[in-house]
Amino acid sequence: MVCGGFACSKNALCALNVVYMLVGLLLIGVAAWAKGLGLVSSIHIIGGAIAVGVFLLLIAVAGLVGAVNHHQVLLFFYMIILGLVFIFQFGISCSCLAINLSKQTDVINASWWVMSNKTRDELERSFDCCGLFNLTTLDQQDYAFCTAVCKSRSPTCQMCGEKFLKHSDEALKILGGVGLFFSFTEILGVWLAMRFRNQKDPRANPSAFL
Numbered sequence: 001m002v003c004g005g006f007a008c009s010k011n012a013l014c015a016l017n018v019v020y021m022l023v024g025l026l027l028i029g030v031a032a033w034a035k036g037l038g039l040v041s042s043i044h045i046i047g048g049a050i051a052v053g054v055f056l057l058l059i060a061v062a063g064l065v066g067a068v069n070h071h072q073v074l075l076f077f078y079m080i081i082l083g084l085v086f087i088f089q090f091g092i093s094c095s096c097l098a099i100n101l102s103k104q105t106d107v108i109n110a111s112w113w114v115m116s117n118k119t120r121d122e123l124e125r126s127f128d129c130c131g132l133f134n135l136t137t138l139d140q141q142d143y144a145f146c147t148a149v150c151k152s153r154s155p156t157c158q159m160c161g162e163k164f165l166k167h168s169d170e171a172l173k174i175l176g177g178v179g180l181f182f183s184f185t186e187i188l189g190v191w192l193a194m195r196f197r198n199q200k201d202p203r204a205n206p207s208a209f210l
Contacts, residue, residue: 009196013067016189020060023182027053059085063189067196075197079190086186089179096176101165104172108164109133124148129160 028050059081066074112120112132124130130146150157 006196006199009192009199010067010070013189013192013196014064016185016192017060017063017067019185020056020189021064024053024055024057024060027056063193066193070196072197075193079193079197082186082189082193086183086190089186090183093176093179093183096172096179099172101169104165104168105133105161108161108168112161121147124160127160127163128157129163130157131159131161133159133161 032050059078062074063078063082065071066078109132115123124146125148128148128150130148130151146157148157
């Protein structure tokens, strides 16, 4: 049976926003956990993950309150914001899936040389690698000053660029796939909100229709 009634639309919209709330809390929790264990040292990455989690949490709360109270204004802004998030997220997800290894190499190479020496040392110790791609004299100098554990075990260490490419390719595919999946749930949320907003509340005055 098609979910077309007022109660069914309301419950579906509430359930969808509860899922968004859980995802938002999960993002905030994972970012805090990673920072606490020292897995990620960049404050920008931590701050970005927490900001996305808080933003998603606020959208979910607005949608949930709007659905429970059949609040026309909240539902309207919920639809607009969720639609904009869909456009942005769909574009980013497609970009993540489309980026090739050559482009990833260029991005990693450009990012590596704008990092501070301290950040590069932390990454080398964390990934147990030395240098980037050994393409230039700077790469060779960076390799010579490497303090990773692998240098004490062997005269040669794996280049960090190779490890970064492997991890970045996997991460981009996962991020792109998950982002694409959630972008379609956002379209579902917009459709449910629009449908629910234009339905009559059977408990209200039958002659009143907002």
